[in-house]
Amino acid sequence: PDLPQETPMYKYDAIDRQLIDERVAQFRDQVRRWKAGELTDDEFRPLRLQNGLYIQRHAPMFRIAVPYGMLASRQLRCLAELGRKYDRGYGHFTTRHNLQFNWPKLEDVPEMLAELAKVEMHAIQTSGNCIRNVTTDQFAGVAADEILDPRPLCEILRQWSTFHPEFAFLPRKFKIAVNGAKEDRALTWFHDIGLHILKTDDGMIGFRVIVGGGLGRTPIRGEVVREFLPWQDILTYCEAILRVYNRYGRRDNAYKARIKILVQALGVTEFARQVDAEWEHLKGGPATITQAEYDRVTSFFGAPDYATLPVIDEAFVAQQAESVPFARWVERNVRPHRVPGYASVTLSLKKPGTAPGDITSDQMDIAAELADAYSFGELRVTHEQNLVLADVEQRRLFDLWQEAKAAGFATPNIGLLTDMIVCPGGDFCDLANARSIPVANAVQARFDDLDYLWDIGDIELNFSGCMNSCGHHHVGNIGILGVDKGNEEWYQITLGGEQGNDARLGKVIGPSFAAADVPDVIEKIVRFYIAQRHEDERFIDTFRRLGADPFKLAVYGDKARLKAAA
Secondary structure (H helix, E strand, O other), X not given: OOOOOOOOOOOOOHHHHHHHHHHHHHHHHHHHHHHOOOOOHHHHHHHHHOOOEEEOOOOEEEXXXXXXXXEEHHHHXXXXXXXXXXXXXXXXXXXXXXXXXXOOOXXXXXXXXXXXXXXXXXXXXXOOOOEOOOEEOOOOOOOOOEOOOOHHHHHHHHHHHOOOHHHOOOOOOEOEEEEOEOOOOOOHHHOOEEXXXXXXXXXXXXXXXXXXXXXXXXXXXXXXXXXXXXXXXXXXXXXXXXXXXXXXXXXXXXXXXXXXXXXXXXXXXXXXXXXXXXXXXXXXXXXXXXXXXXXXXXXXXXXXXXXXXXXXXXXXXXXXXXXXXXXXXXXXXXXXXXXXXXXXXXXXXXXXXXXXXXXXXXXXXXXXXXXXXXXXXXXXXXXXXXXXXXXXXXHHHHHHHHHHHHOOOOOOOOOXXXXXXXXXXXXXXXXXXXXXXXXXXXXXXXXXXXXXXXXXXXXXXXXXXXXXXXXXXXXXXXXXXXXXXXXXXXXXXXEOOEOOOOOEXXXXXXXXXXXXXXXXXXXXXXXXXXXXXXXXXXXXXXXHXXXXXXXXXXXXXXXXXXXXXX
């Protein structure tokens, strides 16, 4: 069946369907040839990577694209069925909105791709040295502080970058994030290209263009190469950036191949000059976005059929007064909506004792049912590894909360310490130096008292199993990084990272810790913060006011005192 008419998302046309179906047939034949010995492992490797298929520690890992985080309920049901049929009954949402299956058989992936194609999904460019999934704000289109809905422009960027022949074999992977609101919720400062939608005083729409951000082995905050670029020129300007990178980016060293290294080597002024010189050949060319094309794509993202409702529902207010647990959930998991009488709800995938970001097939089906019942059949995936129902009537929030609680989605911890970002780590990934899930679960167990969590307040804890920083540890208020010391797993702590408009990188506070010590270390940091904070001061505010040395002293004692004195 077709997607419900009210689901506001891009719908495939005949060309899209043909492209995806041919891609499935192509990979099916590539797998056949590999199994028959007609392709060597080395020949097959780039082909499987182009279809989102990695070989991990124990089994293949299959990564499925969720463009700019939008899912229709029928798409989530398809993912649920794939998990049951081809995996172990669960999947894992990543920090780039995508979903990963960790246990499929390689031979089954063509069948999985064929089933995905039926619901307008694929795994194209979820791996390899190409332009990856374009990401954005999970509240795009409904946020009260939005300047312009970024989803149409994300879709235009996606269509432009998919199978772009010039950028299929870049020096390294390439990531683009777009933010359309006053508050940056898309981590744009740490992407290869970050785009801020702006509106001038006279009503012109354009982009601030940031280049050269990234985490990983060399974390760098991106730099502005153009303060204002008219929206019509975004494809040609991005093409100019990518051409300079493709020409001069290093291919001799994978650790120095990202565009951030090139920007730092040239300096942002010289890099911008070279981009402008390249842009002279592209500006005004065929990739310039016309108003007609923008309107065509925007038509897919029209507002659903909102009801006319009071700004504040009285029954909703009364229910919060009658139920403290419900009121706490509303405070943490419910956000204001631009339409009166509606709200956006985050379904937490961070229930204590579970791997953050994991979701069972049964839970996927339940989330799809909740989307159909409460939010026009549509969900969002957040880069914090949760799900969002973007359009829920206030008067139905109490009913939603009860159903979400029964499914394990209603932990009222959004923005709190246990709402942590965590990569799969050494339990799955070949690249990881250490396990992340067991240690993250140990930290969750230490802070399982909701009253204590609420007293701690807003705090971001991010956890990566290696320097690739898939868990975004560099930008957590508290970051944990798994490191290898003499073939043993140790954990390094960083403090002071932050997302948002004033995004910053955290700094390592000192020597690493054994796994068993990590919960104690986190508790020392938190207790020191609670003892030192001013009224209404967040953890990051206290850290910036005091600096790192007092926190080091709280963690290391005399060692930190001696280091600070030195």
